[in-house]
Amino acid sequence: MTAPLPLRLGELERRGLRDRVYDLVLEMLLQGDVEPGSRLSIDTLAKQLDVSPTPVREAMVQLERTGLVTREALKGYRVAPPFGPEELAELFDARLMLELEATRRAAPHADLLLPRLREAHDLHRAWAEQVTAAMAAGEPSTRVTQEYFAADAAFHRAIFECASNRFLLAMHDDLGALTHRLRQAVIRGANDVEEAHAEHAAVLEALERGDVEAATASMRAHIEGVRTRSVREEIAGD
Template sequence: MSREDSGAAVARKPARKPVVPRRVLRDGVYDAILEKLLDGSTPPGSSLGIDSLARELEVSPTPVREALVQLEHTGLVSRVALKGYRVAPPLSPEQLAELFDMRGILEIAAVERAVSQAEDLVPELRAAHAQHVLCAHRVRKLRGTGGRPTDFADLREYFAADWEFHLTIMRAAGNRFLNRAADQLSAHVHRLRQTADHGAMDIDQAVDEHAAILAAFESGDPERPVAAMRAHLGAVARRVSADG
């Protein structure tokens, strides 16, 4: 083969497709399945067929399979031999206790480290709290107009804003491994929404407790944020236990 022919062969070689679009597709499928797990449309124990999900989402089975493997690591789904994937059962009382124990370990450590960054953190925390308040207002408005927001779509922004307040503090701790642990924890925190009674949500309490955490950071007292976060997590745990 001449040098010219060799160059032409190289030129004809198809360009390698970028991996980004596939990653974006996989993440989109993951988010779509996650919402199905959290909105009540697929109750605990439900079967999750790869082919049926692929048809519903109008994608190939590959990103669905990848998303289910990723969700299995979060504990939201489980794989049964010869039966495929199923939605995991609700958290048991023991698992709930362990979850809140882990939240306490992780989030109190984050608060202790974030205190030294309060000057930069407070403006971001004010913005996160304002978004939480706005989303809470929208949910109250739905209730006030005769609506009972049982549709997860109505509550998705509220749940996201609630958790973003906590993530803002954890990011301020400046520890990448703590942030990775928070990412893994988030799926389990949202898992509580699988069986939550949307009509008995703790919106008012959560908003007030977040306001107390914000005020504690604004005070400049390094002990107050820790106490405020510990009080909030304890109150949430009690409310969840009472609902169960």
């Protein structure tokens, strides 16, 4: 038997070109700088990324799952159209169901959950302060907001990861891209990020007490808070 290798590179996951193209296009879409409804030409993307159309094509198939693009046979891909009011309501209803169930299931695993959640919560606070500072200064940095979005997503994902249900986690990830796109519309509000952070704190505090009922109630209040802020911006934003 050989001694355990000091450099164990077996963990680093090998990836094909298709996966890198997927990441790039996904980032481009989440960035939000592409207009909804506009075409996403396979060949054009291939030339822009300096690869052949084949891996681009496969990445687009994979992107269909995120809901960020729509496909029509023989006509190509388009950036998904913006949310309508009813689609928005359905997304929040679905997310509420998932988050409540995840909170219920994750609460018993406090030993795993709480450290991760506290760490995510601290990061969320740090970036929230950055965002509010940037907004006060009148310079909305996309760099900062993207980091804030990531911290927000990490907080919620920590709960799902501790819910010990891979299908629940998969459903959350499937809605993740659409949720992220939604977040971008909710940033404009002055103290939105601080409200969100306070709601997160309520969830965390209830979980620290081991109070499952209070935790789910706080999570419900949080999701409904995000919903309220979303529709508020939906109306405010022309």
